[in-house]
Amino acid sequence: MQLKTKNIQQLLTVATCSLLGSAASAEESNAWSFDTALMYYGETDRVSAVEGIISGTKEYSDGHFLNLKLTLDTLTGASANGAVPQDKVQTFTRPSGKGSYDIGAGQTPLDDTFQDTRVQLNAQWTQPLAENYLGSAGVHFSKEYDYLSLGFNGNIARELNQKNTTLSLGVAYSYDSIDPEGGVPIAFTPMLHKGTEPNRLSGSENKTTIDMLFGVTQIINRRMLMQLNYSYSQVDGYLSDPFKVVSVVNDNGEALTHLYENRPDSRTKQSVFWQTKYHLTDSVIDFSYRYMWDDWDISSHTFDLRYNIPLSGSYFEPHVRYYIQSAAEFYRPFMMENEALDFASADYRIGEMDGLTLGVKYGMPLENNTEVSFRFELFKQTPTNPGYEKPGILANLELYESIDAVIFQINYSF
Template sequence: MTTENPDRPPLGNALLAAALLLPGLAAQAEEPPERSTLSVKYLNYEESQSGLDRVHVDSPSVSLVTPIAGAWSLAGSLTSDHVSGASPRYHTAISGASRMKDTRRAGDIAITRYLPNGSVTVGAAYSTEHDYVSRALSLTGTVSSADKNTTWSFGIGGSDDAIDPVNLIVSGESRQTVNVMAGVTQVLTPHDIAQLTLTRTQGHGYYSDPYKMLDNRPRERNQNTLLARWNHYHEGSGGTTRLSYRYYTDTFGIRAHTLGAEHVLPLADGWRITPSVRYHTQRAASFYFDPVYDATLGAPFPPGYVFGGTQFSSADQRLSGFGAVTLGIKVAKEIGRYWTVDLKVEAYQQRGAWRAFANGSPGLDAMRARSIQLGLTRQW
């Protein structure tokens, strides 16, 4: 069974986000990095529903950022996701839990040219698993004001995906997406910096999930995302508070809000601790159906289902109306001048009843997940 998530951002969009939305929210550097940085990470992720183990992921990765030829830098990463377990049970009345095992390998590379008042980055990415291949390219750039207090960012990217499910529901399908992004990063005070970014994604092709019964989705999907972020530096403690708000809308009918907050607190002897919290709420896709089944046909058919019809429908939990909370903490320790080790733990829980502003999908089984990530970074 595929591990590809048909609702995750395409690789082209991910490349743009990586280039423009820096974790620390500092304006993108106008000079190449002074040192090379090599990071090795290991992620362990598990999902569960109603006391049953579901998806298990082991994901080692390695990334490198290094200056080259004076005014250039090179960045790249490699990831291998080893996935096993059972697919999520989307409703209490429908198990739908089929066994799966797959390996996804992905890599990306980006080259940046630094200019007196800006930068230009060209990126490429490739991802493959036994029934899904994705290729992506991106071009991003920044332009800064003379005083460096304002930085405008822009980008364009595209991806081309090939889809060949092993159950032969379809064969030789594809999906293409084009992404554009524009943003501005503004230094407000010596202690405050803010960023506003707008992303537009237009895609066409195969969006249905071939491994889910009665899953038939439109062949076009347009997505808009508005992201606002604000960082505040606390002079007394030396810590930084990071706040974010994300609004998402698409032509499937989903409307989503995501609020995030984290606080980076430096401690003695090179220790650093970062607690975080995130809340997500979304409206269901217009063709999503809850477990209220046709009285004549019975489960799992939605009301009014017509055999051989062309109506859109999906019981995918990711397209439902729900709320979700993520709690996390990251601990990092500097070892000498050039080494850093870190550990990050997150716990996620999703429920239909936690949706804000309106009722969520009532038949959803609560889903829980936890992730543990261990990292080691070396500079030279």
């Protein structure tokens, strides 16, 4: 099976719109086409999420496309607050500053009242600008209980080399505002009940993000397509997590107090991404690699492999993804008594870790250019010790608990 011209053009359009999501491919008519998805993500004894997406694309005359997308998701369950486990029961304050919860001896401190609902709207317009030039512009709106995000993006692509090469440039800007219940905690102040100490600020905090992407997509031959991207991201403003704390322990590893974390107010991220799709006689191999680094001293490698195997009237696609990440320079699983630091966070998401995803997708084309597909994946994330000695009682406690999750998704295109 060879690469067809229509499939190539769809892939190139996706490449130019990759900053804030890709436009779905439309049929060659003025009718709407829709992609819908329902996904469940569930961690063992932790967070679970249900997400629904509907994306509609309409193709107008002369290659003009309008894409509208609605995303709804809900998150519930327990989230790690960053504190270390102890050999006795611990009591923590709720994120709102009202009420408390107990964590048993030897258990990872989890706040089991984590709950949120998010609504996101995206709109993207794509059209030819001149001969061999394609432009795209879009906006997005996202709202959670305590979080608001607004943004826009613009992309331009240039085809050359008899349309075998596409150069793309994209820029996106977003403004985010966070207003946590109970107020924004003051960095390095103790986790206490609301009103007991002046450790929370009134009003909201915000951050801004500027993303840039430079890409090259190349048709190597009738069977191979290759893409290479470089992206740059600058984030400024409030970057701490208002719900995370860092435990302060003595020489015996006993927690004396728990302080709200503090992160730098800027972050510069860069990444390179390489992807190759190759059509064998019948099947398709899709391999990609991403390397990311930033000025927080985090670097990561992501390897992703998909193998699309046609069956009789359907297809089967195994998937393997491996991720490895180094820790931020200010990541600390705990702080020692009387230790003075400018920044510190015990959030495992910016710590040293690796992650493995194993999954499979099964799809069935139906009548009238419709399709249904099912995806099932198992995910395991394993935080590791970046080199800190565990004093006293912490030596016998698990500070880097692994996370197991399942992912199930149904897609229907019509």
